[in-house]
Amino acid sequence: MAVSPVLVIKIVDDSSVGVRARWRDEYVEHHIVLNSVLAYWWANDMPPVVKFLELFESVIKRTINELTPHKTLKLKYDVKTDDTLEKASQIEINLIEVEADDIGFKIDGKTLSLKGLRNSQDESEEKTPFSGSYDRVMETPDIVLKKYMEMKNK
Template sequence: MAVNPVLVIKTVDDSVVGVRARLYDDFVEHEIVLNSVLAYWWANNMPPALKFLELFESVIKRTINELIPHKNLKLKYEVKADDVLEKASEIEINLIEIEADDVGFKIEGKPVILKGLVKTSEDFEANEFAKTIEKTIETPDIVLKKYLEMNK
């Protein structure tokens, strides 16, 4: 029986999101420190919910590539927010499926829930937003070559 690799997502005290890929005894782990990225996005008038999704996808891609170098990463996740992503102050991300070159990952951990991404006025009315996102992120050949060399 083949063992599937595992992707573990965990939130540590609302300030760090951890991403860990594991296969047997090997693992790779990266963390997103929310305070620093949020401060940057706020200072540069960037939409935090949207930017977090981009960063989250990138960290998942990098983490898995360091464990299992791959050309294509298929991601499927559901995102819920209290407004459209450009204006959302709260988001919830629930990973549904992850495949690296047709190798499926078991997903462990709870959904990522972030609150207070933007300041809302007292008369703010939530405008529920939910979307299932499916995408394939390709690793450029030159980058894939580097990951393959790292894993020798």
Template sequence: MAVSPVLVIKTVDDSAVGVRARLYDDFVEHEIVLNSVIAYWWANNLPPVVKFLELFESVIKRTINELMPHKNLKIKYEVKADDELENATSLEINLIEVAADETGFKIDGKQLILNGLAKSSEDHESNEFVKTFEKTIETPDIVLKKYQEMKK
């Protein structure tokens, strides 16, 4: 019986999001330090929820590539927010599927909930937003070659 790689997503004291990929005894782990990135997004008037989703995908891609170099990462997740993503202050991500070049990952910590990502005003009306994203993120050949060299 083949062992599936595992992707673990967890919050660390509401100040960071940990992303860990594991296969047998090998693992790679990265953290997204929320205070730093949120302060940067606020200071530059960038939509925190949109930027967090971009960063989250990127960190998953990088983490898995360091463990298992791959060309294509398929990721499927559902997002629930308290408003359209550009104006949302809270976010719930439910990971549905993650696969690197057709190798599926078991997902531990499928749900991630973050609050206070953006400043909201008193008169802010929220409109619940729910959408499922399904993406294939390609690793450029030159980057894939570097990851493969790192694994040797």
């Protein structure tokens, strides 16, 4: 029986999101510190939900690359928000599939829900809830893949 790698997504102390990739006895873990990134996005008038999705994908890719260097990462997930992506203050992400170079990951903590992503003063009166699916294919540039391979082989 083959052992599948595992991707674990969890909220840690309501202040950060943990992303951990584990395969056999090895694991790599990174955290998204919500207070820091939210403060930056608010100060620079950036849409928090849009920026969080970009950061979330990037952290998953980096975490898996450090565990098992790969050329192609496929992510499939659903998103629900309380307003349009640009105006939302709440998000729910449901991870459906994660695959690195045809190696499928078992997902632990498939659903991630976050609230309070917008400043309270930015609340809009009319809300247009959003629901959508994403099927992303992310490529690792050859030079970056080479560095991950070197790190792994040390």
